[in-house]
Amino acid sequence: MRNIPFGKPMIGAEERQSVLEVLNGTTLVHGPRVTRFEASFSEFSGAPHSVAVSSCTAGLHLFYLAIGVGAGDEVIVPAQTHVATAHAIEFCGAKPVFVDVLNHTGNIDPAGVEAAVTERTRAISVVHFLGVPVDMDLILSIADTHGLLVVEDCALAIGARYKNLHVGLHGDVGCFSFYPVKHITTAEGGIVITRDQDFAEKIATLRAFGVNRHHGERKIAGDYDVPLLGYNYRMNEIEAAIGLEQIKKLPEFLKLRKQNFTYLEQKLVDCRNISFFTNENEKCQSSYYCFSILLEGKLLNKREEIIQFLNNKGIGTSIYYPKAVPMMKYYKKKYGYSGEEFPNASRISEQTISLPVGPHLNLEDMQYMANHVTQALKIAEN
Numbered sequence: 001m002r003n004i005p006f007g008k009p010m011i012g013a014e015e016r017q018s019v020l021e022v023l024n025g026t027t028l029v030h031g032p033r034v035t036r037f038e039a040s041f042s043e044f045s046g047a048p049h050s051v052a053v054s055s056c057t058a059g060l061h062l063f064y065l066a067i068g069v070g071a072g073d074e075v076i077v078p079a080q081t082h083v084a085t086a087h088a089i090e091f092c093g094a095k096p097v098f099v100d101v102l103n104h105t106g107n108i109d110p111a112g113v114e115a116a117v118t119e120r121t122r123a124i125s126v127v128h129f130l131g132v133p134v135d136m137d138l139i140l141s142i143a144d145t146h147g148l149l150v151v152e153d154c155a156l157a158i159g160a161r162y163k164n165l166h167v168g169l170h171g172d173v174g175c176f177s178f179y180p181v182k183h184i185t186t187a188e189g190g191i192v193i194t195r196d197q198d199f200a201e202k203i204a205t206l207r208a209f210g211v212n213r214h215h216g217e218r219k220i221a222g223d224y225d226v227p228l229l230g231y232n233y234r235m236n237e238i239e240a241a242i243g244l245e246q247i248k249k250l251p252e253f254l255k256l257r258k259q260n261f262t263y264l265e266q267k268l269v270d271c272r273n274i275s276f277f278t279n280e281n282e283k284c285q286s287s288y289y290c291f292s293i294l295l296e297g298k299l300l301n302k303r304e305e306i307i308q309f310l311n312n313k314g315i316g317t318s319i320y321y322p323k324a325v326p327m328m329k330y331y332k333k334k335y336g337y338s339g340e341e342f343p344n345a346s347r348i349s350e351q352t353i354s355l356p357v358g359p360h361l362n363l364e365d366m367q368y369m370a371n372h373v374t375q376a377l378k379i380a381e382n
């Protein structure tokens with residue numbers, strides 16, 4: 001039997017060596033590695049500005065702080081995403097206005113976005129679900145019409161491109177995650193990218209207490225003031241050291257993900273009672289986060305049985321995401337949802353199984369997985 005975890009951090013000798021160098025030195029925070037990591041990320045993504053932070057959630061929160069979102073304001077978000085996408089709005093006392101997603105991609109429905117705009121709307125938050133870019137032209141045109149800002153939650157979409165431009169650079173800012181199961185990791189960590197220098201500077205100030213002059217800029221110790229209420233959302237040197245090695249490996253990781261994804265798609269295409277999300281098209285290049293199958297017909301509501309079968313064979317699975325965000329207790333209670341409002345998000349959360357395609361898996365792993373998934377589906381059909 002094979003052991004195929006859903007996600008496995010790809011930490012090698014290079015990461016270990018780099019972390020040791022940090023630990024053997026004197027600078028754990030406010031050092032050169034964070035700056036170098038930001039430069040590497042800018043080079044990879046083509047972003048004019050990159051600001052490393054402690055998590056993707058912190059990055060999203062900092063964006064809302066930077067634009068002054070607060071009580072009485074609304075931000076439009078997809079109903080099918082990580083809770084962090086909505087939490088960051090709640091942190092500011094503003095209201096996340098959930099919009100259902102498209103059945104074939106899991107991305108926010110542009111028609112729903114248009115319908116959700118009110119006088120209180122300040123911004124639109126989009127999530128490139130499982131790494132497939134949102135149709136940004138449609139979102140940007142709605143934002144333009146109503147004078148709204150756009151934030152891209154790119155936690156699953158590093159390497160994804162829309163019309164050949166990296167995701168995160170279409171809206172006002174893009175936020176990425178380096179949590180262990182994402183494409184690359186720094187243990188905990190995130191980064192905000194933007195074309196706008198003012199946003200970059202404001203977010204950089206807010207990530208470190210609102211201090212106006214960081215260590216390298218002070219002529220004498222203590223030569224700083226605090227014009228803003230900032231947070232402590234910095235990335236540290238240990239995390240940046242890991243990130244600097246990870247980003248060198250990212251092109252290879254992305255290639256392997258695509259290879260594994262394509263293999264699985266070809267092997268499962270003839271299975272009955274399942275369908276797949278639309279992945280790439282002429283405008284969209286995916287980051288191939290994972291391979292999700294949607295159960296249909298005779299396989300509806302057979303998810304637990306299928307997952308159990310796969311787990312028994314050593315195959316790890318995941319669910320993106322196990323409940324539509326407005327159906328999570330906190331939101332359901334606070335905003336009084338009945339449970340019927342977001343049928344596509346609910347269907348995706350209830351009837352999909354996500355399979356791993358990460359660079360920790362080789363061709364034999366993929367063959368093993370394809371065979372057992374095929375078998376599991378056949379058994380569950382009857």
Ligand SMILES: *Cc1c(COP(=O)(O)O)cnc(C)c1O
Pocket residue numbers: 054055056057058081082084085127153155156176177178179189190
């Ligand atoms: C993982 C994830 C986050 C949270 O990222 P952290 O770095 O853990 O804060 C946010 N949004 C989406 C879509 C995610 O998948």
